[in-house]
Amino acid sequence: MTSALPRPAPSPYARRKTALVIGAGFGGLALGIRLQSLGFDTTILERLDGPGGRAYQKRTPDGYVFDMGPTVLTVPHFIEELFALERDRAGLDAPDYPPEVLSGERVKEGVSGGPHTSRYVTLVPILPFYRIVFHDGTYFDYDGDPESTRRQIAELAPGDLAGYERFHADAEAIFRRGFLELGYTHFGDVPTMLRVVPDLLKLDAVRTLFSFTSKYFQSDKLRQVFSFETLLVGGNPLSVPAIYAMIHFVEKTWGIHYAMGGTGALVRGLVQKFEELGGAIRYGAGVDEVLVDGNLPGKRTARGVRLESGEELRADLVASNGDWANTYLKRVRPSARLVNSDLRVKAASESMSLLVVYFGFRGGDDLPLKHHNILLGPRYEALLSEIFGTKRLGEDFSQYLHVPTLTDPALAPAGHHAAYTLVPVPHNGSGIDWDVEGPKLAEAALADIERRGLIPGLRERLTHFEFITPDYFAGTLDSYLGNAFGPEPRLVQSAFFRPHNRSEDLHNFYLVGAGAQPGAGTPSVMMSAKMTARLIAEDFGIHADIRR
Known part of the structure; x- marks a missing residue:
């Protein structure tokens, strides 16, 4: 792989620089906030009708609220740092971690949102972190406490x-x-x-x-x-x-923490912060192409985007929070890509996908469940080999069952629970027909929950049922092969070998989010935004004291 493009020397400028960010997921919103704090006038372009991307929140006519994606929040000081940023005050030289962590002390239990975070969203700690339910009905409650862990191991x-x-x-x-x-x-x-x-x-x-x-x-x-x-x-x-x-x-x-109102409440808080800093978001604004000036390698520069409507927008930089593979395959013309060529992008190993069932049911006090539950099937290694290797649906499966109404009853009508269960499945490179297999697997997932006695009488209590498959990730979220997390985090696709946050092909073009470094997961995506902001600051000569 070639090294990064040589960067032109920064020059003083009189006007405010402009930035376009593709996608209003966690990465796009976090980068947008940081770009505003760097002094850019930033517009986020989102193809959906609302923010969140994979963290989109769905509200149903029958009164349920479902987070469609991420539900596990950790490292709350990453969130606090974003909410503390100010317009035209970058803060990139602030400590990345609180002093008590670097000194070896454990953060106080029960501390979730800091003073700035609490202005936008309420975070609460979740204990145990997970209830891990084995196929034989035994379980392990992981809460991070060494004594509790030792007792359960014993x-x-x-x-x-x-x-x-x-x-x-x-x-x-x-x-x-x-x-x-x-x-x-x-x-x-x-x-x-x-x-x-x-x-x-x-x-x-x-x-x-x-x-x-x-x-x-x-x-x-x-x-x-x-x-x-x-x-x-x-x-x-x-x-x-x-x-x-x-x-x-x-x-x-x-x-591990939860945002009252669901992860969507945190998304709304980040949108509010971004707009308070002067940023703008356009919904229903899908990007068709990144506009490139220059024809010679090393001289090509991103100058804006063309929307699916045909409208062209110009800016000093473009950053994509979209799927890495489709960003390059669909939105940057092949002649402008030497490093991120079609061959290289298609050769990368993509992460698994998901089938997610969103369901509501009449409540009660008879649930042997916690907020986060991992329901392990009878096989582990063999099942993983099928999902990631042979890419076929096995005869059994494991699930992650999320029941947020145990913490936040407001997400469902009175006397009811809102839940989702997530089943890891192969991505669409498998050739699986999800119109056929999706309904069968969704039904089997709920049947497994009932069979285990985790929600007794679930079928009789069920009041809402819908599901998504890898086709949702491929279509609605425009994710290559319907992957759910970007490039698979294997050793040969980590660190230097993971897509770079500063494009090797185009000046003033950047990546942020799960597809870029350091990787997927809400804390990593927020780290990605700070990493990308530091690269932008360096390239534009805006901030002299950038921590490396």
Whole structure:
């Protein structure tokens, strides 16, 4: 892969610079807020009728509110930092992490939203983080508390207590190096990557996560407990590098949180903040093409976009929060792409997709469930190999069952619950006909929940039922092959090998969000926005003291 384009020397300018951001997902909104704080006049272009992207929120005529995507919020100080930004005051040299974390102290339990966040949205902590329900009906409540974890391990697999202590120490070392020290590193060139390889090898962070976890635990159940989390960011535990063990410590350090009103309430807060800073959002404004000036390699520059309506908009920079593959394949002409060619983009391995069932049911106090529930099927490794490898639907499945009305009853009519259950499935490279298989799998998912006794009498209590398949991701969200999380976070698609936030093909063209560095998941997407903002500040000579 070639190195980044040589950047022209910044020059003073009299007028305010302008920016266009494609997509009003978390990444687009976070970058828009940061661009306003850098002094740009920023417009976000969203093809849907409202903000959120994958985090779009659906309100039904019968009174239910469903978050259609992300529901797990962590690292609340990332959110606080966005809400604290001011117009024309970049704040890029502010500490990336609170002093108490860098000093080794654990953040106080129960602290969610800071003073700026609380002006826009109410965040509350969720405990336990997850209830992990095994196929035999036993469960493990993970809450990040070492004593609670040790007690449950002693009940489930007492021979693995010593292994847990070693895992805990080694995962913390990976977290401190991989997240606290390297989390905001943009791997834009080979030397930057090579400098960290010795540390990753020393930490044993390049072997697969499941293999890493298996060093410490003999129990199959505990191997699943301490490796499943990467599925929530589109990663296969059998192939993601063990650096993702840091997720365990990210959650343990800052907890898991919920935005009252749903994740959509956080999206609305970010929209409000962006507009208060002077930014503008246009809905129903799908982008057809990135406009490029110049014909010679190294001289091509993004100058604006053409909308699907035919309208052309000019700007000093363009950034895409859209799907990485379709951004290049559909919106940048092939002759303007040497590095991100059709061949390279199509050769990348895309993450899995999802079938998600949104349902409402008459409530009650008989639910042996928590806010977040992981329902593991009878197979783990074999099932993952089918989803990510052979890309076929197996005869069984696992689910993530989200019941937010246990925390926030306002999301459903009185006396009812709103829930969704998410089933990992292959992306559309599988050739699966979802018009045929979607309804069958959606019905099977609810039947499995009822069979396990998790929502007794679910079929009789059901009052709302709908679902989405990979076709929704491919069509409505314009995601290549219907992937749900961007490029699969394998070792060969991480760090330098993951799409770069500063385009190698076009000057003044940038990426942000799940498809760019560092990767998928709400905290990573917010980190991505800060990384991209720092690159823009550097390229435009706006901010002299940029932390690297």
